[in-house]
Amino acid sequence: MNKTSPLILQPDAAGLARAAALLAKGSLVAFPTETVYGLGADARNGAAVAGIFAAKDRPHFNPLIVHVPSISAARRYVVWSDTADILARAFWPGPLTLVLPLAEDHGLSPLVTAGLPTVALRAPAQASAQVLLETFGGPVAAPSANPSGRISPTTADHVVQGLGGRVTAVVDDGACSVGLESTIVGLVPEPTLLRAGGLPLEAIEASLGLRLSNLPRPSSNETVTAPGQLASHYAPNATLRMNATSAAPGELLLGFGPMACDLNLSVSGDLYEAAANLFDHLHRLDDLNRPIAVAPIPMHGLGNAINDRLNRASAPRMP
């Protein structure tokens, strides 16, 4: 943990005005979205964006999501399309990120896009995030507010534990309701699932009336055609074993459905509840410094994204 601690701001008018003013002067502000807490900076300010990479220890080839309050704000930065319009009207604000071609005079720092000709955009639903974005009045680059490669934060406390004084302020608006990062869909050249997440793939396919292509995940750090698909990610300190029906001696058991275990993602087997609990339960078990076994999670709806995060948490670590 870092020795210094960030300023904690309330999600009220005064706290959010303060957060917006800090963003405007180039400071880093962590803020809640319905998915996870983001580490925000003015996406037009290169020095501020560089601060995000430094605070997270994030590889520079991994581009950031730009947060906007609405469709009209998003259109300022990209070449909008009919497919983007269908998806944004159906799911924004909400846990969906769209990757679109950059507009000519976008004004975003090239660090945000890591030099790619596209940018990832998202309008978060969290009411306090909406007020913050409207008050700030500009694009906010924000990856998840955790040290790179570690478990994502779903409470302000997780952010403080992970980043401490590396962030100027944290808006504390309680626990995130979705609990998994947004689903990322690339729209060029054709609709492609780049990351499973808080919006089930089935909902996106139903709204478009077509199946999305699925990008194969590269196995190592070197082949980042769609960044963010690093095999080892979201990793706890402890080792993690998937599809366990019981705990081996010394292991902690993370359960799903009615069963004896140390912590349960959802006793009733509800995948939305399990998603909301996932990162917090991993943080809690990880604090106990013992290997973690995880019960099987069904592979449908949000189960795809939950299994994706668990698979990455259990993958061999990168050097």
Ligand code: TXA
């Ligand atoms: O729910 C979320 O998406 C959270 C909250 C804070 O909004 N943010 C988040 O950001 O998860 P981050 O940086 O942890 O993940 C962003 C992902 C990365 O995997 C990155 O590689 C991918 O988006 N990405 C960003 N720009 C891209 C682009 N132009 N093309 C392809 N992938 C892109």
Ligand code: MG
């Ligand atoms: Mg992340």
